[in-house]
Amino acid sequence: MEAPLEPYFAEPDPAVMQFSQHAPLRHAPRAAFPSVPEKVAACRVAILGFGTVGSSVTRLIAENPASPVRLTHIFNRNVARKRAEWVPKDAQWTECFDDVLDSDAEVVVELVGDVVAAREFVRRALEAGKHVVTANKQLIAHEAGELLALARRHGRRLGFGAAVAGGVPVIAGILEGLAADRLEKVTGILNGTCNYILSRMEKDHVPMAEAVREAQKLGYAEADPSADVDGFDARAKIAILAGVALGVSVTPEHIACRSITPLAPLDFEYARELHCTIRQLSVAELKDGQVFAHVQPALVPLTSPLARVNANENMVVATGRYGGNTVFSGPGAGGAPTAVAVLSDVMAIARGHAPAPDRAMVSLPVTSVSRQRNYLRFVVDDRPGILATLANALAREGIDIDAVLQHPGHPKTRLPFVITTEACEADALARAAGHFSQCDFHVEPPLCVAMVE
Numbered sequence: 001m002e003a004p005l006e007p008y009f010a011e012p013d014p015a016v017m018q019f020s021q022h023a024p025l026r027h028a029p030r031a032a033f034p035s036v037p038e039k040v041a042a043c044r045v046a047i048l049g050f051g052t053v054g055s056s057v058t059r060l061i062a063e064n065p066a067s068p069v070r071l072t073h074i075f076n077r078n079v080a081r082k083r084a085e086w087v088p089k090d091a092q093w094t095e096c097f098d099d100v101l102d103s104d105a106e107v108v109v110e111l112v113g114d115v116v117a118a119r120e121f122v123r124r125a126l127e128a129g130k131h132v133v134t135a136n137k138q139l140i141a142h143e144a145g146e147l148l149a150l151a152r153r154h155g156r157r158l159g160f161g162a163a164v165a166g167g168v169p170v171i172a173g174i175l176e177g178l179a180a181d182r183l184e185k186v187t188g189i190l191n192g193t194c195n196y197i198l199s200r201m202e203k204d205h206v207p208m209a210e211a212v213r214e215a216q217k218l219g220y221a222e223a224d225p226s227a228d229v230d231g232f233d234a235r236a237k238i239a240i241l242a243g244v245a246l247g248v249s250v251t252p253e254h255i256a257c258r259s260i261t262p263l264a265p266l267d268f269e270y271a272r273e274l275h276c277t278i279r280q281l282s283v284a285e286l287k288d289g290q291v292f293a294h295v296q297p298a299l300v301p302l303t304s305p306l307a308r309v310n311a312n313e314n315m316v317v318a319t320g321r322y323g324g325n326t327v328f329s330g331p332g333a334g335g336a337p338t339a340v341a342v343l344s345d346v347m348a349i350a351r352g353h354a355p356a357p358d359r360a361m362v363s364l365p366v367t368s369v370s371r372q373r374n375y376l377r378f379v380v381d382d383r384p385g386i387l388a389t390l391a392n393a394l395a396r397e398g399i400d401i402d403a404v405l406q407h408p409g410h411p412k413t414r415l416p417f418v419i420t421t422e423a424c425e426a427d428a429l430a431r432a433a434g435h436f437s438q439c440d441f442h443v444e445p446p447l448c449v450a451m452v453e
């Protein structure tokens with residue numbers, strides 16, 4: 001198999017060097033896309049998967065003929081039904097992956113989605129001497145270490161900027177723009193579907209089930225929405241960010257996830273009274289040699305930029321020891337924004353940049369955040385003494401109450417009210433929850449949501 005390095009890749013200008021956070025010096029390009037395309041050798045790209053993102057990447061290439069990116073192949077199963085008139089005529093349609101491997105394509109862009117098939121395609125492409133760009137968060141969350149090592153062994157690059165926050169250049173921003181800082185924490189709204197659902201509940205008081213149905217109708221949520229609402233999608237993304245920002249290798253399944261599904265519109269009313277809203281937050285923090293990470297719904301102060309992320313947008317706040325908080329936000333999904341992220345990785349590779357960390361990561365155990373303030377919402381069949389019982393359960397575990405909120409007008413047989421606590425250890429709260437569960441006045445299981453500062 002030919003090692004397809006054109007002069008464009010091979011002739012760095014040693015006078016111009018750039019840094020990346022985890023990598024040694026990298027060479028800058030002779031020319032940047034698309035300002036002087038006529039001087040730049042074409043970068044030949046094959047796309048695997050002509051679905052939402054694959055077709056958007058193809059359209060971006062087709063609509064920018066001055067771009068130095070040349071499409072050599074579009075690979076898809078049963079490819080005949082995928083052919084489209086507007087696709088550049090010199091691109092070959094194929095359902096045979098060996099056509100791609102045997103071609104002169106320099107970069108293989110993996111957009112098939114399915115993890116098992118993607119793993120095989122990415123490995124074989126790297127082994128065949130191709131650079132690879134992928135948007136596959138599950139593949140990268142679970143196998144970035146191995147795949148980056150494989151890429152290094154073959155002297156090739158692996159880019160996955162589109163795997164986190166779609167069109168928001170958070171990975172490039174961290175690796176390049178924050179290279180000089182020492183990042184200690186990343187906090188993100190990483191699932192646009194959850195953010196759409198929670199924003200709808202907040203603004204229009206629609207119940208969770210209705211907001212989920214709307215998200216499904218709009219194509220934001222799958223028929224089975226659990227990967228989004230239960231936090232598994234965001235968990236893969238925060239695991240990737242932990243690697244990129246904190247340099248630690250985290251197994252996604254070790255990150256605690258809490259579902260947003262028990263939330264109700266009334267929680268947004270109480271949250272507003274506490275000058276907060278509710279968002280699905282993903283957090284990874286490196287502290288005293290330990291990684292704290294979780295994905296959970298949380299009360300976020302209205303003054304936080306995280307509270308202003310609406311509809312299906314994403315946001316990442318990277319917290320550095322020296323630079324403080326840097327905020328990245330924008331469209332977290334969708335064909336066109338994700339295609340921009342994919343092609344930006346292709347162009348970074350063409351310029352000789354590393355679009356992903358290229359040093360081994362430290363593997364550390366993960367714990368959930370241990371100490372936080374809490375919002376506890378109860379729905380009870382009212383009778384005298386309930387508040388005293390709950391207050392006693394909290395006091396037995398040394399947990400201080402901060403406030404008690406109760407709105408009038410609810411039936412006594414289904415009475416909601418809220419207790420907020422001062423910061424306490426998660427273990428103490430779990431023990432208190434054990435005491436709550438022994439009480440027979442609950443109409444719904446008590447809800448506990450973290451309150452972030």
Ligand SMILES: NC(=O)c1ccc[n+]([C@@H]2O[C@H](COP(=O)([O-])OP(=O)(O)OC[C@H]3O[C@@H](n4cnc5c(N)ncnc54)[C@H](OP(=O)(O)O)[C@@H]3O)[C@@H](O)[C@H]2O)c1
Pocket residue numbers: 048049050051052053054075076077078110111112113114117135136137162163166332333334335338
């Ligand atoms: N959509 C977004 O907004 C977004 C955002 C960020 C990241 N991503 C990531 O981007 C990747 C692609 O997502 P997508 O939304 O474009 O998915 P998609 O619309 O389902 O497209 C996947 C394409 O790959 C083809 N394919 C699947 N398995 C294949 C196989 N084994 N061999 C050959 N072709 C195969 C599918 O063909 P069929 O038509 O036969 O199914 C389909 O055309 C995923 O990893 C996703 O997580 C997507």
